[in-house]
Structure formats: C-alpha cells, structure tokens
Amino acid sequence: MTVLILTCEQDVTADMVVAELDGAGVPVVRLDPADLPGKVALSGEYVHGAFRGHLSAAGRLVSTSGLRSVWVRRPGVPAARADESSAWLTEEASQALYGMLHATGARWMNRPDAARRARRKPWQLHVAQLSGLPVPxxxxxxxxxxxxxxxxxxxxxxxxxxxxxxxxxxxxxxxxxxxxxxxxxxxxxxxxxxxxxRIAKRADIRLTAVGDRLLAARKPAAPDAADIDVRFAPSIGPWQAVEVPARIATAVHAYLRRTELAYGAFDFVEDADGVWWFLECNQSGQFGFVELDTGQPIARTLAQWLAHQEPEPKKRLFGTARTAP
CATH class of the missing domain: 3.30.1490 (Dna Ligase; domain 1)
Structure with missing residues (x-):
C-alpha cells in the first residue's frame, strides 16, 4: 500500500516525512497537481460497478486502489504548468484528480473541502470559541x-x-x-x-495536531518587543517541548472534530496567567523549525499516521495532557 503526497517540488517539510516513510519501508509517491497533464498522468475506468484508476509520476505507476493515504501538503494549482494552461483546463484537471482520489478507500490529511473551509479565519475563530478555546x-x-x-x-x-x-x-x-x-x-x-x-504575551505556543496526538512547543517572548509577530520577532531562546494543559487538549480535539481535520498547526500566545489564547490554525502549517529545536518526532508521527502505524496514546513521548496551570 502506497502513501500519496500532493505538494510542490520545493517542500522541506514533505522531505522530512518522505525520509521517515522511506526508513520504515513504506512506499511513497509524491507529485504536484500543477504537472497534470504532462509529467503527471492519470486514468480511471468505471465498468460494471467497479473502479480502476492509475496515476503516473516520475516514472512510477500506482494503482489508486493501492493507496493507503493521501497527504495534501502544499499542492500547486492543477494544470498550472500545462503547455496551454487555462481556467477551464485547471477545473478539468482538478475534477479528474481529486474526484478519482475521493473514489478510493484512502484516508486524507486533509480532505480538500475540509481544508478550504478551515482556512477561513472568521470561521476558525467561531469554531475555536465553540470548542472552548480562549479567543481574543x-x-x-x-x-x-x-x-x-x-x-x-x-x-x-x-x-x-x-x-x-x-x-x-x-x-x-x-x-x-x-x-x-x-x-x-x-x-x-x-x-x-x-x-x-493584543494579548500581552510571555510566550508563543505552537501546537501540532496529528490525528489524536498533540505535540506542543513553547518559545519565550521578548518583553515589549516592537515586532509582535513570532515569525519576525527577535528570538530570545529556542522552541522547547511543553505539555498540553488538559482543557486545551480537550478543546483542540473538539476543534479538529468540528473542522474534520486530521492535521492542524495551532498558534497560541500565553499570557502572564498562563492562559493559552487561540490565534489561528493552519491546516497545512510547517513544523520543521519546531522539530529541529525540540527534537519532537513530528515528522515520524505524521509518517506513522499516513502509514496507519500510529502508536497507542499511552506511548506518547511529547505533548501529554496534564492539569491546567
């Protein structure tokens, strides 16, 4: 059974997961929908109540019936690199590829329709409140x-x-x-x-949810820093693994159920009282920078989910829920 990864060519995050899958002996096919048609080809046959489909990429042919999971990481727009690209061809290629993949028994991280819905910031805030997460x-x-x-x-x-x-x-x-x-x-x-x-923060929190596993990391914030965005603020220390408060874990799981996401990168800020305030959830967010600092096995956890090899919850190494501070 093969794992299919839909992403662009330059994707270090996907590289990390591919390395884990290769190390575990799990077959992987990686392709960019932007190369369909062209470097990527497909065929699907519906005859006598049966469906037989195939995908071809980088010289490899894979049967869609042999897909165990599909990871929609950061795919390009279908047909974007076609010789004569057009909005019509993009729609045709998108309908063909994603329609065929939905006809398989593979599980998704994440389903395209759920991912598109989950990107909408107003809806994110609404779902976060419904799920019990503090929202500014x-x-x-x-x-x-x-x-x-x-x-x-x-x-x-x-x-x-x-x-x-x-x-x-x-x-x-x-x-x-x-x-x-x-x-x-x-x-x-x-x-x-x-x-x-604005929440006067003492730390930024990145919580990576992979299936039912939560891996959280904390980074101290510089007091009164001019740059309040963690992506641009000067660092005063590395990311460090941190346990997830029980009430946050419960709320995050509720959020994932409501959004139908199997993966989410949650951004929180921690205030002086230790409260984690929800800012957003990126359904295809990066995690490499956190793994490099903390050593948390995020790529391995994601690879295990894609390969249907998740460890039992009691074996979690990081992000174990605890009583709230």
Whole structure:
C-alpha cells in the first residue's frame, strides 16, 4: 500500500516525512497537481460497478486502489504548468484528480473541502470559541466607525490579514502589527480589516495536531518587543517541548472534530496567567523549525499516521495532557 503526497517540488517539510516513510519501508509517491497533464498522468475506468484508476509520476505507476493515504501538503494549482494552461483546463484537471482520489478507500490529511473551509479565519475563530478555546476580542469590518468604536473599547489592538497571505507571486507573509493609539481607520472602508485585542504575551505556543496526538512547543517572548509577530520577532531562546494543559487538549480535539481535520498547526500566545489564547490554525502549517529545536518526532508521527502505524496514546513521548496551570 502506497502513501500519496500532493505538494510542490520545493517542500522541506514533505522531505522530512518522505525520509521517515522511506526508513520504515513504506512506499511513497509524491507529485504536484500543477504537472497534470504532462509529467503527471492519470486514468480511471468505471465498468460494471467497479473502479480502476492509475496515476503516473516520475516514472512510477500506482494503482489508486493501492493507496493507503493521501497527504495534501502544499499542492500547486492543477494544470498550472500545462503547455496551454487555462481556467477551464485547471477545473478539468482538478475534477479528474481529486474526484478519482475521493473514489478510493484512502484516508486524507486533509480532505480538500475540509481544508478550504478551515482556512477561513472568521470561521476558525467561531469554531475555536465553540470548542472552548480562549479567543481574543476580534472585529472584521469595512465600517470605519465600527473600527473606531472597537478601538475605544480595546485601546491596545493589532491588525492582521483576514486571509493570512498577500496576493503576490510568490505570496508574501503579512506580519501582525500593533495599531498606534492615534490610528486613522478611514482606510478600513477599502477592504475587510481584522482588528484584534493584543494579548500581552510571555510566550508563543505552537501546537501540532496529528490525528489524536498533540505535540506542543513553547518559545519565550521578548518583553515589549516592537515586532509582535513570532515569525519576525527577535528570538530570545529556542522552541522547547511543553505539555498540553488538559482543557486545551480537550478543546483542540473538539476543534479538529468540528473542522474534520486530521492535521492542524495551532498558534497560541500565553499570557502572564498562563492562559493559552487561540490565534489561528493552519491546516497545512510547517513544523520543521519546531522539530529541529525540540527534537519532537513530528515528522515520524505524521509518517506513522499516513502509514496507519500510529502508536497507542499511552506511548506518547511529547505533548501529554496534564492539569491546567
């Protein structure tokens, strides 16, 4: 049985998991839907109530009936590298590839429809609240007066993109930034703006959920740092493995059930009282930087899930739930 990984060519995170699967003797096929048609080919036959499908990539032919799991990591847009690409061809290639894969008995990390839904920041915040995760007061608006009123109630605010990415090729990361006290909110009318109460944090938390396993890491935050986004702030120490409070573990599992995700990279900030505040969940987030610092076996855990070889919960090495501080 083969693991299928859908991702772009340059993906170090996928490389780490492929190495774990290779080491365990699990067959792997890796392809980018952007190469369909061309370097990637497919065929599916529906005859007399039976389905027979095949995928070809990098000189390898695999039967879709022999797929044990599909990891949708960071795939390109189907047909993006076709000789005569078009929106029509992209839709045709997407329907053919993902439709055939959904007709198999393979399990997904994550299903494309669930992943698309889970990317929507307003829905993330709603599901996080329903699941019992602490969520900072947040406003998404195109009304300047609504932004002014929100700023009066919560004078210390940050602004961040609703989608999380900038529409540029390649997309640029847009940092979370602090709002000055005398901010003019007139420009809010020109596009949806996400304002959020700033949490005075003492640490950043990255919690990686793989199936039912939770692996969390903590990184101390510099006091009063000008850069509040952990991706751009100066480091005052490495990521360190940390246990997951029991109430957070329960809420994260509820979040995963509601979103139908098998994998999620959760970002929290920890305040002075030890409360973990939910910021977002990236359904295809990176984890290599955490594994390098902490030694947590995230790639191995993910490979085990894809290979249907997860250890029993009692054997967890990191991220064991404990009583909340």
């Amino acid at each position: 007061a947040t406003l998404i608006t195109t009304f300047p007066q609504a932004a002014r009123d929100f700023a009066e109630r919560f004078p210390d605010l940050v602004v961040k993109p609703v989608s999380g990415t900038h529409p540029q090729d390649p997309p640029r990361a847009v940092p979370t930034s602090r709002i000055p006290p005398d901010a003019d909110f007139t420009a809010v009318a020109f596009g949806p703006t996400l304002l959020q109460r």
